[in-house]
Amino acid sequence: MDEPAVSAPVLRNHCQAILEALGVPPADAALVAETLVEADLRGVHSHGANLIALYVQRIRSGHIRPVTEVATVEDRGSTVLLDGGLGLGQVAGVAAVDLAVERARRHGLAGVTVRELTHLGALAFYSERAARRGVIALVLQNGPAFVPPFGGLTGIFSTNPFSYALPAATHPPVVFDIATTAVAGNKILLAKKRGDERIPEGWATDRRGRPTTSTADASIDHLQWFGGHKGYGIAFLVEVLAGVLADSSFGRTEHTASPVHGKDRVAKGACFLALDPAAFPQGESFATRLDALIDDVCSAEPAEGVARVLLPGQLEHDLRARRLAEGIPLAAATRAELARFAEELGVGPLEEGVAMGGTTDEGAGSPGERGGR
């Protein structure tokens, strides 16, 4: 790794300080910073400290409010609709997932929908938070309208991420988190920047929608769905549960107090579905049975050239453990951005950051300690 590493607590405190300097209350700033550092720990740099630039820009432009007021639009018990008030998405997201867990424990299954939510960061943070409390969670989110339907050119959907987490007994939860597009647009941008001649099949089409592996011809305005029409079907479900069901914006329909629409839309919709395994018949031993399935997967014979067979999300889980010990390699561009914001906002430099609360494994907003595997 060329990039110098930074420890998780130092990076977290630095991000928190920048957010606080923008008027974000300390507890909210700590939560947002934690979600970013958790993503960096898992190797999901697109959703890590890299996002500070976006948040700074949107708070300064007024498109994200620094003080988040989460309102209950209507509470029907097993279903609740929240309004994220165009504040920081993470604050509304944690409120939503915690409520979904509470209601699933009471009703067996629960669905909390959220509108006027902004960027949530990586969804794994929320689904894992539920699974750490013994509850199965599915988290879906829509967003700006720029990805075309399968076979089309008109931007209607977002990258429509989908995440779930499943509580095991002795193993850590199985945590899955994907964009339903084949790749994020910045992977194609990166290939263009590096001057790669070819990108893999299925990543992109050209501007007229014809499949291409030519990096030069690939259009980032025409992202493709993972697995073709099958991934498109998953993305459509996300749009419906996170956008339509939440009475939020979806497709070309705008339903937001935010003035920015379409591909610039800041307001997202989200859906947090929670199932309490213990509420299902025979569910008391669900986690133990899931352990057995995890063992089946982990003991499977690997294909030639594969070191070991992995669970969904295991790569990220294992990377997190390593980075907690060795630090997070931070891209030079991200480091420079953070330094610029810190200077502008009168925050001390990253290197001088002092850990305020131990490792990121502690504190109320944390996913908690993970078992070894």
Add this chain to the structure above:
Amino acid sequence: MDEPAVSAPVLRNHCQAILEALGVPPADAALVAETLVEADLRGVHSHGANLIALYVQRIRSGHIRPVTEVATVEDRGSTVLLDGGLGLGQVAGVAAVDLAVERARRHGLAGVTVRELTHLGALAFYSERAARRGVIALVLQNGPAFVPPFGGLTGIFSTNPFSYALPAATHPPVVFDIATTAVAGNKILLAKKRGDERIPEGWATDRRGRPTTSTADASIDHLQWFGGHKGYGIAFLVEVLAGVLADSSFGRTEHTASPVHGKDRVAKGACFLALDPAAFPQGESFATRLDALIDDVCSAEPAEGVARVLLPGQLEHDLRARRLAEGIPLAAATRAELARFAEELGVGPLEEGVAMGGTTDEGAGSPGERGGR
């Protein structure tokens, strides 16, 4: 089309007669026949009358019981566990989805799990049945252990199908139904039989798990997941909700009274999740909003070389309308199989079948009339 067409009611009655001759009660035989003909109408021939051979063989061998007794293992209101008694899967499947709809109306969300279920046919039949009643349904099912985890060689999973259906207002429901493997094994077998030199990228690996596009090298014991690790994650969720949560067989764990295990396993597990949109805040207008999204998709500009942009499942929906009018082209092999069983069981030939109940659009077990689009 080379194959002579048969009308849906004639094919349905013929399949029903064969099943009745094996001791299946008339109402159950009619239901199973209807699910098969519905799949043939939608072009999903792998789940159509082609399956009669499998059912005949398994009823004769005693692995499927001709008389299906669906038992309630435990009823907790919003969650129920059923036992399909190793009878015909369709009978248990319809009982499960109807119960899930009823409970979703009462509780907002509901989960009905089923164990000791046998072959369900195409899952779209059940999810659409719920959506026709105004309820969002997700249907998941696991099965015999023969598909390896991503990057592995050991058979642990089935093709783990996933289906959903969403109720619209003036449009027909959006119905999605996929195997989470890239393709069914019989697509690879067919390529081998035809002597095709190459199969598409991502369909298969060789016996050592190395990706291949050589038809000769492709192993049908090592099916690949759609979209690589992302599809694998969806398949894992199916295994957990349909197998683990239902206290059914999963992975290498057998939990069945059936004597056949592993890759020969007949008993499946299933999970029917139902969400009543009307139980969600602002949910009364859900179907109208879904109509708007459907219109956005259908009016999107098509990519070059694409006739029109489709919704998930629209291809099957449109084919069904055409085949209801023009008949179902039946493969010669399927026709020959049906003729052999009919002769062995003393059932009249297919051509002489007489429609007993109008079109398949009528009757209690039917998904009902579809709006035009």
